[in-house]
Amino acid sequence: MSTYPWAAGYIDDGDRPKVVTSRFHLEDGYMLERYHATGGYDGLKAVLKKSPTEVHDEVKTATVLGRGGAGFPAGTKWGLMPAGKFPRYLVVNGDESEPGTYKDRLLMERDPHQLVEGCLIAAYAAGLSQVFLYIRGEMPLAHERVANALNEAYAAGYVGKNILGTKFSVDIVLHWGAGAYVVGEETALIESLEGKRGEPRLKPPFFPAAVGLYGQPTIVNNVETLSNLPWLAINGTAAYTAIGTATSPGTRMVAVSGHVNRPGVYEIINGTTTFRDLLYGEEFCQGIRNGNELKAFVPGGGSAPWFTPEQLDLPFEGRLVGAAGSMLGSGAIMVMDHTTDIPKAALTLTHFYAAESCGQCTPCREGGTWLERVLQRVVDGRGTRADLDQMFEIGESICPGNFPHAASSKLGLEAAPFPYKMTTICFVGPSAYAPVHSALTLFRDEFEAKIVERKHIPVSVGVVDDHH
Amino acid sequence: MSRLNEANVMLAKEIIGRYPKARSATIPLLHLSQQQNGYITDDAIAHIAELVGATSAEVLGTCTFYEMFKMVPVGKYLVNICGTMSCQLLGADELMHHAEQTLGVKAGGTTSDGLFTLEHAECQAACTEAPNMQVNYRHCHRMTTTNFDKLIDDLRAGRLEGEIPVHGTLARVRQQIPADKAAGVASPDAPVVPAWMPEAAQ
Ligand SMILES: Cc1cc2nc3c(=O)[nH]c(=O)nc-3n(C[C@H](O)[C@H](O)[C@H](O)COP(=O)(O)O)c2cc1C
Ligand code: SF4
Numbered sequence A: 001m002s003t004y005p006w007a008a009g010y011i012d013d014g015d016r017p018k019v020v021t022s023r024f025h026l027e028d029g030y031m032l033e034r035y036h037a038t039g040g041y042d043g044l045k046a047v048l049k050k051s052p053t054e055v056h057d058e059v060k061t062a063t064v065l066g067r068g069g070a071g072f073p074a075g076t077k078w079g080l081m082p083a084g085k086f087p088r089y090l091v092v093n094g095d096e097s098e099p100g101t102y103k104d105r106l107l108m109e110r111d112p113h114q115l116v117e118g119c120l121i122a123a124y125a126a127g128l129s130q131v132f133l134y135i136r137g138e139m140p141l142a143h144e145r146v147a148n149a150l151n152e153a154y155a156a157g158y159v160g161k162n163i164l165g166t167k168f169s170v171d172i173v174l175h176w177g178a179g180a181y182v183v184g185e186e187t188a189l190i191e192s193l194e195g196k197r198g199e200p201r202l203k204p205p206f207f208p209a210a211v212g213l214y215g216q217p218t219i220v221n222n223v224e225t226l227s228n229l230p231w232l233a234i235n236g237t238a239a240y241t242a243i244g245t246a247t248s249p250g251t252r253m254v255a256v257s258g259h260v261n262r263p264g265v266y267e268i269i270n271g272t273t274t275f276r277d278l279l280y281g282e283e284f285c286q287g288i289r290n291g292n293e294l295k296a297f298v299p300g301g302g303s304a305p306w307f308t309p310e311q312l313d314l315p316f317e318g319r320l321v322g323a324a325g326s327m328l329g330s331g332a333i334m335v336m337d338h339t340t341d342i343p344k345a346a347l348t349l350t351h352f353y354a355a356e357s358c359g360q361c362t363p364c365r366e367g368g369t370w371l372e373r374v375l376q377r378v379v380d381g382r383g384t385r386a387d388l389d390q391m392f393e394i395g396e397s398i399c400p401g402n403f404p405h406a407a408s409s410k411l412g413l414e415a416a417p418f419p420y421k422m423t424t425i426c427f428v429g430p431s432a433y434a435p436v437h438s439a440l441t442l443f444r445d446e447f448e449a450k451i452v453e454r455k456h457i458p459v460s461v462g463v464v465d466d467h468h
Numbered sequence B: 001m002s003r004l005n006e007a008n009v010m011l012a013k014e015i016i017g018r019y020p021k022a023r024s025a026t027i028p029l030l031h032l033s034q035q036q037n038g039y040i041t042d043d044a045i046a047h048i049a050e051l052v053g054a055t056s057a058e059v060l061g062t063c064t065f066y067e068m069f070k071m072v073p074v075g076k077y078l079v080n081i082c083g084t085m086s087c088q089l090l091g092a093d094e095l096m097h098h099a100e101q102t103l104g105v106k107a108g109g110t111t112s113d114g115l116f117t118l119e120h121a122e123c124q125a126a127c128t129e130a131p132n133m134q135v136n137y138r139h140c141h142r143m144t145t146t147n148f149d150k151l152i153d154d155l156r157a158g159r160l161e162g163e164i165p166v167h168g169t170l171a172r173v174r175q176q177i178p179a180d181k182a183a184g185v186a187s188p189d190a191p192v193v194p195a196w197m198p199e200a201a202q
Helices: A032-037 A042-048 A052-062 A074-078 A104-110 A112-126 A140-155 A186-193 A223-227 A229-241 A275-280 A318-323 A342-356 A362-379 A385-398 A428-442 A444-448 B006-016 B022-037 B042-052 B056-065 B085-089 B092-103 B145-156
Strands: A089-094 A130-135 A171-176 A218-222 A251-258 A264-269 A294-298 A332-337 B077-082 B116-121 B133-135 B138-140
Touching: A032 A112, A032 A140, A042 A112, A042 A229, A052 A074, A052 A112, A052 A229, A074 A112, A074 A218, A089 A112, A089 A186, A089 A223, A104 A112, A104 A140, A104 A223, A112 A130, A112 A140, A112 A171, A112 A218, A112 A223, A112 A229, A130 A140, A130 A186, A140 A171, A140 B138, A171 B022, A186 A218, A218 A223, A223 A229, A251 A275, A251 B085, A264 A275, A275 A294, A275 A332, A294 A342, A294 A428, A332 B085, A342 A362, A342 A428, A342 A444, A342 B085, A362 A385, A362 A428, A385 A428, A385 A444, A428 A444, B006 B022, B006 B042, B022 B042, B022 B056, B042 B056, B077 B092, B085 B092, B092 B116, B092 B145, B133 B145
Parallel strands: A089 A130, A089 A218, A130 A171, A251 A332, B077 B116
Antiparallel strands: A251 A264, A294 A332, B077 B133, B133 B138
């Protein structure tokens, strides 16, 4: 087992293939010299010997799933751009800010050349004329590392005009954000890159592949997604699909945080690794802290409905997790042991999404804040029974109909699968509701325990205003 | 007062030149301005608007959307304590309470010596290392009350000036695109088929 002071959180244990973290053990893995010495830019060289169509087909065949949240295959996405319309752009999503998510920052800090090479391969294959690498503002070290890598790569002739003496020419422009979670949503990212407020656009018509940056076809891909491409280019599709399963090939970086013995960032085998492996396995988190009981876990970032020990044997496979009532999202698992105050944990997340609402949609702007206020007074011991039902009613205005949740044999509940209906432009509104819905559905008794009966308040005015 | 100085105007023009549309440089220029002055002034907004060809209202609208831009002066060190789930599960509330006691200000406040501004922050992409905080956006992992106190002492004594620059300084390494190596901007107004694509041969 190894950890490295320069890659805080990354745990290198067990004998698994490393597709994207192979240089994390090297202190100078971010420098061009070390990158060269470890096969760096060989993928680009291999790719430049093939036609763009061949390279695109390889990425399609390999089924490189998007690692940013939605899990859409990159090769398929690149194929959605209208034929013959140029220029097309690549916008790299390095805005990592979904609660619990910690991997893209490591990839940018530890192996920026791998990301740069991934961008070049994507640009070559999909005919993208300019790349904008959007890094979250609150990550100065990632900026410095990527800026340095780009400066080195320009000097060495890997980026810019006539790359390695070919007809392939593309600039990669480092861009930086300034603190707004919603900007991670791809259409908001584009608005932000146009110099505007980061407000998501309506889809349709604004599917980035069709109408993106400056109205042009635009591919938005996550940092980890693109970081897979150099390995794929060197080792080939067969080697890539030999890892994981047919529907979820390759590896994935996941961050497991919260009440486990060994929280960490791990590169795991996609599709087969189960949540039990991750939480209890010797190679991974080695169980719940202090020998405590597991109460619940969030399987895919703060937006994901919660699981309980009953879902531990599910593998890291998008469709199965979706059918079980949640999502894999951004590879962020947050673990709660039996000492956790569930309503308070839900409040933390709901507060996050309410605070990060861009305010365009009434159900998100008003609903999120309202949910937070009601939940806050329940947590503070000032809530009423009517408040609990009211939270479902508010949620219903954001997501009408069945909201996904996990099965519970204890409660006699069957799973409600993904997806859900929504009245908002993007997923921030539903995300404010997800933790409340999960917590109330699976742990209602804990909310009721916080209700202090107040005989003098008639039920009709059961909604006690915060000012009283 | 507070317009970009001459050197920064040069830099601003270089940055603007990398984008097909100048307005895209708004956020980078706001950062540049914050680096110069420590916060964003009305004059800076007007100047940036001139540079990117937008109205002051448009630049102000962008500016106020993003948390990192401060419209009033803040301390030399911005202390951001993460309160999102992973950190909250492992003691973020206690850390914030301790920080408020130690610094003698509530979250949102600035110490009277102008050294520290304390803020509640959201997920800092370091969740396995909870509880986390940042000083001028530099990560500090696995915080305890003891190492918080030591950090504050070190900052007060100027022992960390090399590692943690003053508020406003984002990255100390900047991208440089040498003119002779640049592929050039891909403007939507002058569409060109990429030379390496099969369509270019037709
Ligand atoms: C509210 C919201 C926030 C998001 N934040 C991020 C993010 O920080 N990073 C990211 O890569 N994707 C994020 N996404 C997903 C992006 O919209 C987009 O699907 C993704 O960047 C596409 O890249 P991929 O196909 O390579 O995964 C977010 C989505 C939503 C709705
Ligand atoms: S759902 Fe919320 S964050 Fe998303 S566009 Fe609507 S108001 Fe903005």
